[in-house]
Amino acid sequence: MKILIEKASIVDRHSPYNGKVCDILVENGRIRAIAPDLAVTADQTVRHPGLHVSPGWVDIFSHFGDPGYEHKETLATGAAAAAAGGFTDVFVLPNTRPVVDSKSQVEYIRRAASSLPVRIWPIGAMTKGVEGKDLAEMYDMRQSGAIAFSDGTHPIQAAGLLLKGLQYVKAFDGVIIQIPDDRTVGANGLINEGIISTRLGLPGKPMMAEELMVARDIKLARYTESRLHFTGVTSPRSLEYIRRAKEAGLAVSCSVTPYHLFFTDSDLTEYDTNLKVFPPLRDGITVEALRKAVLEGVVDAIATHHQPHEFDSKIVEFEYAKPGMSGLETAYAALRTSLPGLTPDHTVELLSSGPRAIFGLDQPTIVEGKEAALSFFDPAGTTLLTKSLSKSKNNPFLGKTLQGKVLGMLNGTQLHLNQPGQ
Template identity: 60%
Template sequence: MKLLLQQVVINDPRSAHNASQKDILVIDGHIAEIGDALVADDAKVVDGSGWMAAPGWVDPFAHFNDPGFEHKETIASGALAAAAGGYTTVMVVPNTKPVIDSKTEVEYVMAKAANLPAQVLPIGSISKGAEGKDLAEMYDMRASGAIAFSDGIRPVQSAGILVKALQYVKAFDGVVIQIPDDTSIAPHGLINEGIVSTRLGLPGKPMMAEELIVARDIKLARYTDSHIHFTGISSPKSVEYIRRAKEGGLKVSCSVTPYHLFFCDEDLMSYDTNLKVNPPLRTRQDMLALREAVMQGWIDCIATHHQPHDYDAKVLEFEYARFGMIGLESSFRAVNTVLPGLSADQLAALFSINARRIFGLPEARIEAGQAAVITLYNKEGETVFTTNDIKSKCSNSPFVGHSLKGKVIGTLFHQKVNIPVS
């Protein structure tokens, strides 16, 4: 297939064409030529005026629920949601049924993910059954395609197990991903511990539960000289710990969610169960500090923590509602809304380049001769996010009804074209 994208602005700081308006000719899934006023016989021509063309975006932490919970999401429906949100690659957590803790489950995901509009890569479980007790078959999973290792939404509590995992992944330069949460501290906490939790009469969870795990795991990463990635960071103190670790030369990286940048615990005054997440939404001051950390470049990636839940899991008393929200389709627009000062180069780093470097993914460059792994978007304009924007099987999103800036046009992933083509 030949596709000619006309007058798009290249958004790749590693490209010789960065920040310039060019035509891009794609032939059979590869970028054949980049130039001015290109002409190609038999090519489908798309007017991309006002569009940005970035290296394909990567989400390093999402839940597709397949196998075992396909009523919430499947690998196929998750890939559709990813493409709608501008993502060409999604890393999925192992908290399925059965848990992705052996090569059989990894191969299942890899097989079902073939020929979808976005690449879906399994994160292998650190421990058997994600129970935090015994190491899983990490080497076999890596050989079968596991991109990283984590117990997903069930963070590893045992320092002994985590240090073994960090030592184990060194054999293949692997990465361990951890949601930092000491579950023994306020185990029944529902929202951030503070003034709002007191007013609402809901059990609180202090930021200390996050900060203790970050501090501990940084020490383990130093001891093992291995790479740990913290995801869902919500505490400014955690950011400080991670920044110091990086400055000390440790292999430490981190990601934040769009919802921790967009919402704070004050938004919970309506008891909206879609805002029940873990780690919980923090104070307004903490939220603003996280935004500043992103602007300063202390945060490596944006991770959606996409977690679909059916109606019955969310529409009930706050205490009994499940943690998590969907986030693939709203991710870019939410970040672009609250951080309009982010440059195009910063967006490319946050949504693609850094994640590819951290997890050893193939580079995606907007250069002639490279594979066509491209996200097309527009930073301008403002529209209301509605359920029509959701391609996931579930709609547990607090962003519905919010006016968000920017627009995702679509993606090119090798020969899969997910943009309007006449």
């Protein structure tokens, strides 16, 4: 099968074609030729005004629900949403039923996802049952294909347990992912603690809960000389701690979500449960500081925190709604709209080369002979999502016009091109 990508601006700092407009011929999943003008006949052609192509994007924190929560999302519907969002690779959370805390569960996901258009990488649970009590068999899971380790939406609370986990994964150069949140601080908080929480009469969650955990975990990473990734970071002070840790040579990295860069707690005045997320949306000043940190390169990656929920988990009183939003399909457009000054090169670093470097994935460079793992996008385009390929529809970006447009992706021989409304 031959696929011709016409007149694409190549965004890949590892490629000699970076910054050039070329045709790219992909045959049987491999890049066969790159030139300014290829006169070939292809089975399918990708063409679009303003087409940009980059190495395949990676999302490092998504919840696909399978096994056990297939009414929220399945591996197939999650992969479809990821492909529509331009992602070729997705890390899936272990917070399933049963929990992904053994090699058999890792192998189940790998087998079940083997024919999907997107590569699915299981994150193994750090503790048995994600209960935060006893370490899971991380070595066995690593041997079976677990890409990293985390208790997902249940941050590790016990310092001693995280210490043991960091020491354990060091033996095979593993990475632990942590949402930084001390759940004893503002334990009943529903939204960010501040003026809006007071005005709405909702209990607040202070940023201090995040900052305490970041400071503690950095000390543990320093002690163990192990690798730690913070995701869903929302506090400028947390980012300052992380920046200092990097300057000190620690193997610490971090990611933020597109929605924490786009929305503020002021958007909650209508009690929209789709905006009830964990960590909570912060105030406008904090969001501006987060955007600045991304532009300055403090942030290593963008993580969607895609967390789909069925109708009954969201169409309830705000207090009882489950936290999380569906976000794979709109991640790029939300990022582009929030940060119009973000260059295509920096965007690809956040969505592709950054996460690949942190977690040891191969870098699919755009050169002849390499396997094709490509994302297609148009920075000058617009997105108006009217239909979602995710099984759940708890996406607050539905019906919003956003800057930037994902055109699709190519993963080996698997080509996905978005239709109008996607």
